[in-house]
Amino acid sequence: LAVGIVYLLLLTPFVQTHLVRYITQRIEQATGASIRIGGVDFRPMRSLVLNDVLLKDFKSDTLLYCRDLRIKADSFNLIQRSFTIEEVLLNEATFNLWVEDSTNATNIEMWLEALQKSKPEESSGDGIPNAEGPGWLVGLKRISMRNSRFTYREEIRDTVEYGVNWTDIDCRDLNVDVGGIDFSGSPQRMEVANLCFVEKSGLVVKNMGGR
Numbered sequence: 001l002a003v004g005i006v007y008l009l010l011l012t013p014f015v016q017t018h019l020v021r022y023i024t025q026r027i028e029q030a031t032g033a034s035i036r037i038g039g040v041d042f043r044p045m046r047s048l049v050l051n052d053v054l055l056k057d058f059k060s061d062t063l064l065y066c067r068d069l070r071i072k073a074d075s076f077n078l079i080q081r082s083f084t085i086e087e088v089l090l091n092e093a094t095f096n097l098w099v100e101d102s103t104n105a106t107n108i109e110m111w112l113e114a115l116q117k118s119k120p121e122e123s124s125g126d127g128i129p130n131a132e133g134p135g136w137l138v139g140l141k142r143i144s145m146r147n148s149r150f151t152y153r154e155e156i157r158d159t160v161e162y163g164v165n166w167t168d169i170d171c172r173d174l175n176v177d178v179g180g181i182d183f184s185g186s187p188q189r190m191e192v193a194n195l196c197f198v199e200k201s202g203l204v205v206k207n208m209g210g211r
Helices: 002-010 013-031 107-126
Strands: 034-043 047-056 062-077 082-099 137-140 142-154 168-182 189-199 204-210
Parallel strands (some): 082 142
Antiparallel strands (some): 062 082, 189 204
16 A cells, blocks of 8 residues: 555656655765756656756766656566666757866766765765665666767867867767667677767768667
């Protein structure tokens, strides 16, 4: 009965909004980055839809904006502590990647490093001991992007008169499917299919794939 009540509560917009607000606040406190989510539609153990997702980096520049982000669940096992995501779909997203010259690190690497370092501090700060036993095993089958944009910029950029400037890339009309994701071993594996985009230099890529 209690599980049923919790499930019904999670379906209400009020609870969903406050749950997302709590999670984003914790991530902001841990990383120093800014996160904003315009809307949420959560179906426990089935799907999560986030609208107008905005993630800013340490320079308050946009790292990721996604008008419509959908996460579809595949399987969930509480006893074995496993959760598999069928697909993460980003529709009308803008992903901006830049490289800092002094450290040669990207803004996403800095964000993930700050998030990783925050884990022990969060546990001790709450006064809650870490649970014994293995952690959760999370799997991801596929990532897809539709009608999106990707930019890559180095802090010190070259000047190129013709062709692609590999220190200043801007790809629009980006569509891609990434599956077969396996980061468990070495080398890490993934399969890229249906890659299409138009780079600002005029380079057009249609239906590229590989693994």
